[in-house]
Amino acid sequence: MPFTCDVFGVSPQMSDYSYYDRNELDTKLSRLLRRQTHIAIKGPSKCGKSWLRQKCLEDALIVQCRIGMNADDIYRQCLSSLHVAFNVQRQTQNQISGEISGNAELKVPLLGNANTGLAGSYMRNSSIDTGIDYQTSVENLEFIAQSINQSGKKMVIEDFHYLGKEARRKLSYDLKTLWDYGCFVIIIGVWTQTNLLTSMNPDLTGRIEELEVSWSDNDLERVIEKGCNALNIRIDSKIVEDMIQDSFGNIGILQSLLLKLVEEQANIEKTQTYCSIITDPCFYVNAAKSYANQLDGLYQQFAKTLSAGIRQRKNSTGIYALVMEAVVNATDDELIHGFSRNKIYEITNGKEPRIQKGNLKTVLIKLADLQEAGSRLSLVISYDESIDAVFAVDLQLLFYRKHHTMRWPWEELAEEARKLSQFEEETEEG
Incomplete structure (x- = not known):
């Protein structure tokens, strides 16, 4: 008999007890995995994309993207997980860094069954007398493809949206080459545009299929029902309704609320011998408050990191402050489906006529960098150039602001900017 947890x-690992196949996505993904095609799985953060992948593909080469990574970093991580030797090169202008021994000629053979049998070739940096074995280089996509294919696994690239614009574009072109070599990749991330990768590289047309993971209220209700049956419990219909409404179509929020409700408030730690019924509305009120308090540290740090970055923008501080004020006050629907630059301009220009619409795009693009700014936080909000809109990557923000009162720092920053007249145009380089 399972425990409530x-x-x-x-959880990073799928739970069969509350996993629900919505819209027959299991069947759709399983079919695509049998085809010779790349697969893109999109949906909001914590919406069950990884659980879907685990359900249909248990053994895979997982690469977790982080802010600042590029395509070569992805290949390095993948080959490292395969224990395949490759030259560890990172080139910046006239310098190559890496582990070089002996006479400084780097020629690393492939290990085990990953040997491709390719003839060796070399690249040499003109400013450093170092031989680079292209046969085992992360720049050699044939070597990458053959190493992955011979492992019998598929490469899964998680959190694709953390990559910068150029890194994503580069990867979209690499995917065409990998497809030519018969290496098919699964890309998982948060984006709103349909067929995002194909829009970056039209040559991927017919070579990649996209699946969207979304949840209806009925789907979320089925998850609750399945989990309750596993624990032999029932939850009052009004509490179920409130939980679903507060989940904003996000399974991660729902799962967190269910654990707090059942285990922490109702004190049900494992499957019940006799059916237990949870009816006290205070249990859910306390569970929601507890979850919001748990999120407080995350969003306090988000505000602190972002406001510190904004203060460094010198003469454009006020633009950032008013933009963020508009964003955190946007409706739930706008943050889920896209808060347009037109609407942001309408709001911010109404408060400060010096703000120009064209300049807003530069500001919105830099929001991801400002959130990262020396911390290891995940993205909370992001700007999608393809639809010219801001959206919430982390839908927990919507739950947090509903159940927890926080004084965001943007209003104070905007007022300071007005006094110092910090509304000058933001530069691309700034």
């Missing part, structure tokens, strides 16, 4: 809660 085996049934409900957010």
Whole structure:
């Protein structure tokens, strides 16, 4: 008999007790995995994309993207997980860094069954007398493809949206080459545009299929029902309704609320011998408050990091402050489906006529960098150039602001900017 934490809660590993196949996505993904095609899986953060992949593809080469990574970093991580030797090169202008021994000629053979049998070739940096074995280089996509294919696994690139614009574009072109070599990749991330990768590289047309992971209220209700059956419990219909409404179509939020409700408030830690019914509305009120308090540290740090970055923008501080004020006050629907630059301009220009619409795009693009700014936080909001809109990457923000009162620092920053007249145009380089 399972414990409550085996049934409900957010976990890196899929739970069969509360996994629900919505819209027959299991069947759709399983079919695509049999085809010779790349697969893109999109959806909001914590919406069950990774659980879907685990359900249909248990053994895979997982590459976790982080802000600042590029395509070569992805290949390095993948080959490292395969224990395949490759030359560790990173080139910046006239310098190559890496582990070089002996007479400074780097020629690393492939290990085990990953040997491709390719003839060796070399690249040499003109300013450094170092031989680079292209046969085992992360720049050699044939070597990458053959190493992955011979492992019998598929490469899965998680959190694709953390990559910068150029890194994503580069990867979209690499995917065409990998497809030519018969190496098919799964890309998982948060984006709103349909067929994003194909829009970056039209040559991917017919070579990649996109699946969207989304949840209806009925789907979320089925998850609750399945988990409750596993624990032999029932939850009052009004509490179920409130939980679904507060989940904003996000399974991660729902799972977190269920664990807090059932285990922490109702004190049900494992499957019940006799059916237990949760009816006290105070249990859910307390569970929601507890979850919001748990998120407080995350969003306090988000505000602190972003406001510190804004203060460094010198003469354009006020633009950032008013933009963020508009964003955190946007409606739930706008942050889920896209808060347009037109609407942001309408709001911010109404408060400060010096703000120009064209300049807003530069500001919105830099929001991701400002959130990262020396911390290891995940993205909370992001700007999608393809639809010219801001959206919430982390839908927990919507839950947090509903159940927890926080004084965001943007209003104070905007007022300071007005006094110092800090509304000058933001530069691309700034």
